[in-house]
Amino acid sequence: MKILTKPFNLIRIILLILAIGSTLTFFIGDVASTRPPSSGAGGVLATILVGDRPDGIAYNPSNQMVYVTVLGSAYNSPGKVAVIDGRSNKVVTSLQVDSNPEAVLYDPANQQVYVTSSASVSVINNANKIIKTISVPFGAVALAYDSVNNDIYVASVYSNVVSVIDPSKNTVVASIAVNSPSNLVYDSSRNYVYASSDYAQTVTVIDASKNRVVTSIQACSYCDPEGLAFYPAAGNVYVANFGTGSVSVISDSTNRIISRLVVGNNPFGILYDPANQRIYVANYSSRTVSVINPSTNSVVSTVAAGNGPWNLAYDNANNDVYVTDFGSNTVSVIAG
Template sequence: MTRATFLNNAIPMFILLASCGASPALAQAPESLKGTAYVTSWFGGVVTAIDLAAGLAGRAIPVGVHNHNVALRPDQKQAWVTNNSTGTVSIIDTQSNSVVKTVSTGKGPRHTYFSPDGREAYVTNEFDDHVAIFDAQAAASMGVVKVGSMPHFALVSGDKLFVSNYGGGDVSVLSRSTRKTLATVPVGAGPLGAGATKDGKRIYVACHNANHVAVIDGQTHKRLTDIATDAGPVQVTVAPNQSYAYVANDGAGTVQKIDLAANRIVKTISIAPDAGSHGVGFAGDGRWLLITNTGANSVSIIDTETDEVIKTIPVPKAPEGIAVKR
């Protein structure tokens, strides 16, 4: 099944199965489980703000059509939401939890990624085959740069931008300073989300249709190896401790833990066969792993010390992206 078929046809059937339902509330939320999680809703047209300490979905913030991803600016004052079908980004003020600005990006925006200094924002536009660059403070356009076919995810590592091209089965590596392409790295069919180590030595790419995570050398741009996963890996994110990464597999409804030293799966966490596990976020300095379940209309909270689901929070239809504010 292609990713487009999954999103456009399969999810409504999953919704009829109803959500997972919340687990019994914790008697007392762990002290480190706090902050606000922002969760998109592909079919709901809203971003939901979840109070993690209370374990409850709170305010629903209206945004654009088919909102796919949400990313926090490094100062955490804003959350940028990509609206795939309206070609815009809705900018949420995280103090008032309201949209304060909407900017046009191009056709089919998927993900936003910020430079660590918070000066630039990169938005992938899958139907324009380019990345739109913005002044992240002013939310003003700084132009576009062409990449491969159907770019999905852009990731900043040092002075480089790594862009996964879903339609091309490759990753474009660009210089952020010159905007020039440095390399094009074949990674496998259907590359989507990506993660990187803080030192920039390794880039990990979830290849949805190849059922593996491709590992790229961040310096030489060589593809080093592939890590086999369950069906349909969507997003892979390196944990704050830099020892592990977690990959969400929407085709299997699982989350898998990767030992980065060995480049192998060491744990599989089952959500549900039809959960459509999709987005990955961390809270509590990495103690808590948050997974959006597109087909189950829920967010799972996983204790990374035990790698077990401790709570499930119902959210609006077809959640995909997630970002956590401290």
């Protein structure tokens, strides 16, 4: 989580303190609680307690489990991955990983889950066993899956590198120099990987066929670009701008920003839901999730979430969206 492990400006510190400080939830153990669905479409269906400071999240359709990285009570605390059964929305097990776990990714080719920690990537099989730990450069914070080449990309923000893992061998096969990459997304139309950098205020474009940088897109001043999502129908990449409460839209045909949408305060995670053709944006300080119609590039709904919504995952079995709530130590389940 970049907001915890890097220097950042005073304004962001104040915003985060205000967002978290007044309503932190304290509890013992990993238990689940549910509440009735909201009357409107897209309401919160359940709230699941997972542990201190949940961060990354991913859904595994082969076993219908949701994997959540849990940072722990302090920086460098022993890390864990909470595993939620998507059919019951209850935590069924917890796995110990290296410190500072952040990103989670499901690889549909080998049906394994990948989790970043400070300088490693853990590989989890469908039986919820860690089968390998892969060393990567320090500061691993983001993952993306290349469905054409079946490769996994790992962003190491402090090492200024994006590593490429061959999941058939679970080894690093290439490294690409990128200025402070903090989030990743794969564009299946162009075979590109996009890497945001809130340090450099840029989005770097990598040609995955050659593993080379082809261009760098300048974000707006103080945008702090973070989460990324790809909308294949239009070939657009959506960028959550943490610093300005907006989402930029990049055309992959020109690699230029073509639109900017206003969302909630401090958006971080962003997700494309292919079933409903919607983009979901987690607004950290607003405690909401904005829903965007990408065909019109307009915000069509805003859903209340927990305290500090951070990252999102899509459950294609139940058509639900899972949101990590960093400030309340929970995961919210939103009806898609």
